[in-house]
Amino acid sequence: MTDSSPTPPAVLMRGITKRFPGVLANDHIDLEVRQGEIHALLGENGAGKTTLMNILYGIYHPDEGSIEIYGRPVSIHSPHDAIKLGIGMIHQQFRLVQTHTVVENVILGMGKGFVFREKEASEKIRELSARYNLKVDPDAYIWQLSAGEQQRVEILKALYRGAQILILDEPTSMLTPGEIEDLLKTLHRMTEEGHTILFITHKLDEVTAISHRVTILRQGRVIATLETSQTNERELARLMVGREVLFRLSKEQIQPGEVMLQVENLQALNDKGLFALKGISFTIRQGEIFGIAGVAGNGQRELVEALIGLRPVQAGRVFLQKDEITHDSPRARIEKGLACVPSERLTALVPSMSVAENMVLKSYRQPAFGRGILLDRTTVRSYSQRLIEQYAVITPSCDTLVKLLSGGNIQRALLARELSSQPRLLIAATPTAGLDVGATETIWQILLEQRRQGRAILLISEDLEEVMTLSDRVAVLFSGEIMGIVRSEAQNLEKIGLMMAGAFRLPQEEWV
């Protein structure tokens, strides 16, 4: 093997394999990162990007494989080892002490002696921020800073510790467009100073904007490593999404009926106060599964919360059949026939309570479960028993605590409860996340059976296979906007992939 570059690569990972219970997160991954380059790691959620980087940073230990840093074989057991090797990592969720200042955060855990050399540190931080264009006040408290500024503190922290190789996990997901531009400038500046950057992302425009090379991961495997200048967004999208989407379940033709959900120009903020939904419109009819595809973090959570009443709507209107519910309380929406299986299952269940008590979480107010203030436990149990049988939930008894059930059974119990009210609309957000193939199949069957019975279903999922298999129409959500609505057909797959990456917007008159 001939090596064209005279210097050894900054990072060389060979045959890295990592198994988690039931999942092969990394499957014999080879990765070479040259000194001084910006290398993008591109892939969908669950492709294994973050796992691979956590291995490099010493958070996980690989089951197989070897790592070389600057040509020297190393074994990295902890982030401490990684830092000693000059590797720094900026996580998606910042790890800063909110009530401490920038200086205190940067030197936290570094002191050898008892004394905090704050003056010295403060000087060095000023010097570093000037050199790398990382504007931040060293004496500010973290809670006073925006997400972009906090990220700069994280970068300073890594540089202060002498990081030569910097890993950034989805660095732009929390930033405003202006902050993204600043970040990209800083990264360029850093490579000029000889730093090497590894950059996890699923956004194609960022890859083409700043990376020198890109490695595409899919389902734990390396699909390709390319020079960014010799590829394009279309090719990258195809490689990232793949073509193996199967249509295993057959869907019979159903004539969609009356409009059950109408969303008009919906706008809502995320927890940071930025617009997470920037004016979304769609309708769902009876007997229709409407899929929302997209990479997590593009407004899916906010959409679900705005629809069920847990997040205030800034502008726009929502109708359930003919009733406007835009500003209704969660309880009013439940009573008007809105059901929801949220992506975080445990926010819809009480794991430490019994299956029976969980089955009535939304219906306990009805007179059938006890007159006046009373709750009739016998009725609750017999009612739950019926649902358990009807939806084949496997549980020793209806008095078993929910947390003792398997993931698939928890999800089936949840679906049973939500469907038991004969809702006008069912929202199912990532309904099969974390489930094995068999459990996934069952959940899909239940949803398709509901469609056959004329239920309107909003399906939100990061799993493209799921969206394509179940939906009649698919909308792609990117950065708080719908990029297009197309039929769920194989020939639209490439379009969907491009829209998911924000590289393509379907003209509105072509929406279905």
Added chain:
Amino acid sequence: MKSFRLRMERRLEAPRAAQVRALAVSLFLALIVIGLLFALLGVNPFYAYQRILVGGFGSLYGLSETIAKAIPLALAGAGLSLAFRARVYNIGAEGQLLIGAIFGGVVALNFPEWPRLALMPTMFLAGFLGGALWASIPALLKARFRVDEVLTTLMMVYIASDVVRYLVYGPLRGPEERGFPYSSRFSATAQLPHIDITRIHYPTLILAILAAILLYLLLERTKLGYEIRVAGENPAAARYAGMDTQKIIVIVLLISGGLAGMAGVGEVAGIHARLSPPEGISPGYGFTAIIVAWLARLNPLATLLTAFLIGGLLVGGDAIQVALNLPAATIQVFNGVILLFVIAGDIFTRYRIRLEKQA
């Protein structure tokens, strides 16, 4: 290089047997630590424990005193167990108890001529209102502005103390008390009847038993109780299911404050027969009730039992104070250590501790 590391693993379920075992082990460890303290004070711990047991439970007199002290503990403790179940940490029962005592006392002092059957219920009702009123301030602050109730309920205790002190040194001081900070003695109809010659004021005892049963039924058999349990176990699920979590916060604080207030009425009308400075009304029953609720694993019915046990410890503590010439704070240390161990012991029901070898 090899090193060892302690690792905590979450248990999937906390079986009842493990819970009881953890409780027994923590009580045992607490007794050892307290025994060491006794030894440091130059007292044979076994002798001290024996005296405590005999003092609290070993004679009819001791038992009657134990029950008398268990009454306010059970009444306030049952209310606290309800609040804690909703994960609303009302630790200001002491202040609610004091204000309840004042409200009940004011009724007693103003209507001394009323027949007992009218006066007694009015006093307890006033006490409930007083305690609930005192708890309503932290309740509104928490429900409206998300102010931490741990801080506010605790701070309200000190305000309540000063309010009581001001009143008994000022407006409520009895004219015939010659400058002492006491109210006038309650009239005969305003004083609670006792069992025989004991200090067991049975109307309050009956109230405590009723409260424990009713709160148990509330939690297990009503829709509101279901909401309280859901909100305590998983607030996110409660909001998702459309429950009014602010309403729940307010309700549990008002009920627990009200019951503490009734306990205060029991003390002034059943024991002291007058209003006095805060130390005279309650030796910290409102705080001790926290231990009572926790030992009962937040089951209102079980607070009757744990109140009896802790009441016995208090009586036994008084006994050794006199017999062994120990400082008055000893029994408070005793209680504090027990609470510390019981709460710490809770971890062992939820986690398994493993020693792990590291390469």
